[in-house]
Amino acid sequence: MPEMTYSEALNLALREEMRRDPAVFVMGEDVAVWGDRGGVFGVTRGLAEEFGPERVRDTPINEESIVGVAVGAALTGMRPVVEIMYSDFLTLTMEPLVNQAAKLRYMFGGQARVPLVVRTNLGASGGKAAQHSQSLETWMMHVPGLKVAMPSTPADARALLRTAIRDDNPVVFFEHKLLYFQRGEVPEQEESLEFGRAAVRREGRHATVVAAQAMLSKVLEVARRLASEGIDLEVIDPRTLVPFDIETVVESVRKTNRLLICHEATERGGWAAEIAMQVGELAFDHLDAPVARVCGANVPVPYSTPLEAAVVPGEAAIEQGLRALLAGARWGPAEIG
Amino acid sequence: MLRRMVLIRAFDSLLPDLYTRELIRGSSHAAIGQEAVAVGACAALAPDDYITSTHRGHGHTIAKGGDVNRMMAELMGREDGYCRGKGGSMHIADFSIGMLGANGIVGGGFGIAAGAALSAQMRGSGQVALCFFGDGAINQSSFHGVANLAGIWKLPLILLCEDNRFAMSGRAELMIAGGDPVKRAQAYGFPGVSVDGMDVLAVKAAVAEAHERALAGDGPTLVVAACYRFQGHFSGDTQTYRTKEEMAPWLERDPIPAFRSSLLAEGWLREAEADAMEEEVATAIAAALEFAQASPWPEAQEAWEDVDA
Ligand SMILES: Cc1ncc(C[n+]2csc(CCOP(=O)(O)OP(=O)(O)O)c2C)c(N)n1
Numbered sequence: 001m002p003e004m005t006y007s008e009a010l011n012l013a014l015r016e017e018m019r020r021d022p023a024v025f026v027m028g029e030d031v032a033v034w035g036d037r038g039g040v041f042g043v044t045r046g047l048a049e050e051f052g053p054e055r056v057r058d059t060p061i062n063e064e065s066i067v068g069v070a071v072g073a074a075l076t077g078m079r080p081v082v083e084i085m086y087s088d089f090l091t092l093t094m095e096p097l098v099n100q101a102a103k104l105r106y107m108f109g110g111q112a113r114v115p116l117v118v119r120t121n122l123g124a125s126g127g128k129a130a131q132h133s134q135s136l137e138t139w140m141m142h143v144p145g146l147k148v149a150m151p152s153t154p155a156d157a158r159a160l161l162r163t164a165i166r167d168d169n170p171v172v173f174f175e176h177k178l179l180y181f182q183r184g185e186v187p188e189q190e191e192s193l194e195f196g197r198a199a200v201r202r203e204g205r206h207a208t209v210v211a212a213q214a215m216l217s218k219v220l221e222v223a224r225r226l227a228s229e230g231i232d233l234e235v236i237d238p239r240t241l242v243p244f245d246i247e248t249v250v251e252s253v254r255k256t257n258r259l260l261i262c263h264e265a266t267e268r269g270g271w272a273a274e275i276a277m278q279v280g281e282l283a284f285d286h287l288d289a290p291v292a293r294v295c296g297a298n299v300p301v302p303y304s305t306p307l308e309a310a311v312v313p314g315e316a317a318i319e320q321g322l323r324a325l326l327a328g329a330r331w332g333p334a335e336i337g
Numbered sequence: 338m339l340r341r342m343v344l345i346r347a348f349d350s351l352l353p354d355l356y357t358r359e360l361i362r363g364s365s366h367a368a369i370g371q372e373a374v375a376v377g378a379c380a381a382l383a384p385d386d387y388i389t390s391t392h393r394g395h396g397h398t399i400a401k402g403g404d405v406n407r408m409m410a411e412l413m414g415r416e417d418g419y420c421r422g423k424g425g426s427m428h429i430a431d432f433s434i435g436m437l438g439a440n441g442i443v444g445g446g447f448g449i450a451a452g453a454a455l456s457a458q459m460r461g462s463g464q465v466a467l468c469f470f471g472d473g474a475i476n477q478s479s480f481h482g483v484a485n486l487a488g489i490w491k492l493p494l495i496l497l498c499e500d501n502r503f504a505m506s507g508r509a510e511l512m513i514a515g516g517d518p519v520k521r522a523q524a525y526g527f528p529g530v531s532v533d534g535m536d537v538l539a540v541k542a543a544v545a546e547a548h549e550r551a552l553a554g555d556g557p558t559l560v561v562a563a564c565y566r567f568q569g570h571f572s573g574d575t576q577t578y579r580t581k582e583e584m585a586p587w588l589e590r591d592p593i594p595a596f597r598s599s600l601l602a603e604g605w606l607r608e609a610e611a612d613a614m615e616e617e618v619a620t621a622i623a624a625a626l627e628f629a630q631a632s633p634w635p636e637a638q639e640a641w642e643d644v645d646a
Pocket residue numbers: 029061063085089092391392393441442443444470471472473474475501503504505566570
């Protein structure tokens with residue numbers, strides 16, 4: 001299998017879909033001529049050369065209009081793939097995304113289709129500070145009518161983006177800044193990957209951990225370390241938050257009887273709480289300890305190195321949380337960590 | 338004014354080296370080539386007037402009278418930084434001089450500046466608010482919303498567009514419908530003034546006039562200062578979207594040597610004084626580096642402070 005970066009894998013998916021379907025087009029800020037001809041993280045690199053300025057559009061800076069226009073185009077036969085440079089700027093797109101894209105089909109009694117993909121990235125990386133580091137995936141998850149994907153590997157990035165583009169519903173597609181230049185194997189053949197299929201990244205019997213993207217790498221690292229002590233973790237990557245593959249998590253919990261959820265987004269009201277609730281409803285009798293979570297602190301992401309490191313869950317915090325869970329003790333809120 | 342321009346240039350010239358030495362992180366944006374706009378505009382303001390800044394904000398802070406020691410400490414994420422290390426380059430603020438903050442959100446300053454102008458109007462304080470923003474930001478919805486409000490309420494607001502021709506790779510002439518951003522003022526019923534942003538005195542004069550209007554209760558003014566971003570959008574920008582040829586005529590119009598020569602020619606400044614001033618700036622910058630590096634790192638638990646008041 002060829003190796004490529006996460007960014008290249010996304011680029012490949014865009015290219016394949018644009019070749020297949022002339023209705024697919026890309027727009028956003030700096031997607032055509034910036035840098036190596038496309039995208040601050042290179043995802044749209046070279047697309048303008050291949051598909052021309054009609055289908056790869058550099059827009060003015062106005063996120064609200066970019067998504068608003070995409071909704072209208074999607075309603076009337078196009079399949080826009082929009083890039084929002086950082087997920088922090090999703091806040092500027094809330095009206096068209098939440099009031100329009102997510103609801104039009106429902107409000108109009110099934111007349112409408114909104115095949116729209118909003119690609120963006122989340123996560124802290126290297127001091128980008130409070131307005132360029134947020135992880136807002138749970139906000140999107142809260143809105144009926146939006147699907148939410150968050151791929152963790154290059155292969156998944158390509159396969160899930162392909163599925164997102166072919167979906168007839170609005171999909172908010174979260175990439176992670178720290179993953180763009182990580183390499184991984186991507187199958188030669190185009191693969192499809194249904195939404196709502198979690199991946200078991202590691203099998204184990206002592207506890208189940210759910211994590212994605214940058215947190216997934218950290219969890220896997222901790223799992224490797226703990227394995228040398230004879231502690232076997234099962235690690236699940238949800239791949240999509242809406243729809244969410246709760247069956248895979250429940251099945252795992254039946255085996256391990258312990259669950260920890262780790263996400264970079266702030267702890268309060270984060271998706272860990274939703275999953276813990278669902279597991280409580282579906283598998284309470286199988287739990288030997290309260291569901292635990294290790295999440296971003298309930299503060300904006302600060303700039304300075306030691307401050308950023310304190311609020312974004314690191315391997316030490318994850319390991320501490322897991323040990324507490326395995327010892328049966330309760331893991332306290334992020335403020336204490 | 339020349340000293341502040343030279344200080345801005347010297348400060349922003351350090352950035353690439355500071356990245357290489359891993360003393361700073363995140364993103365920071367140099368205002369090299371745009372010093373005359375920041376300095377000219379702030380020279381026309383009163384000390385207690387407000388400004389809002391942008392992601393490219395070091396120049397605005399220095400022009401308003403900011404302290405380079407605390408700026409540099411903030412860039413290095415240290416305890417003595419303006420924001421105690423929480424903000425970094427894109428979030429420097431100094432409320433004691435009316436500097437209401439740089440901003441990581443393009444267009445994030447419009448509402449804040451207009452709100453400060455509203456507050457000044459309601460309090461009858463005689464203060465004016467000046468909003469620095471780029472040719473890219475003028476396309477944000479908030480520009481239009483704020484221009485309309487400021488127009489109907491006659492807010493003491495100066496909208497200062499630094500038209501440096503680019504928003505990252507986006508060329509102003511391709512991104513601004515109607516071509517010249519100054520025309521947008523007309524739509525909202527207040528004056529739009531074009532000024533040479535490479536000429537610090539011209540900028541000062543234009544802003545001074547806008548300031549008078551604001552104080553007289555005549556409402557906002559849009560000032561569009563034509564200037565040029567001499568360097569990449571940020572360190573590491575390969576600038577494939579523009580050519581050396583198109584940059585050359587702008588680089589020749591460097592506002593600092595131009596102002597220096599005119600001061601010398603008109604006898605306001607002597608060569609020896611100018612040289613001494615430049616040396617003094619170099620010393621101030623060296624001191625700022627030292628100050629910042631000597632400043633302690635914030636304690637981890639400070640990350641939980643100041644989430645609310
Ligand atoms: C809402 C928002 N969209 C996009 C960005 C990314 N971004 C940062 S600076 C910039 C260009 C801004 O151009 P302009 O307003 O002309 O200011 P200049 O960089 O030229 O000083 C962009 C697109 C951002 N920070 N905020």
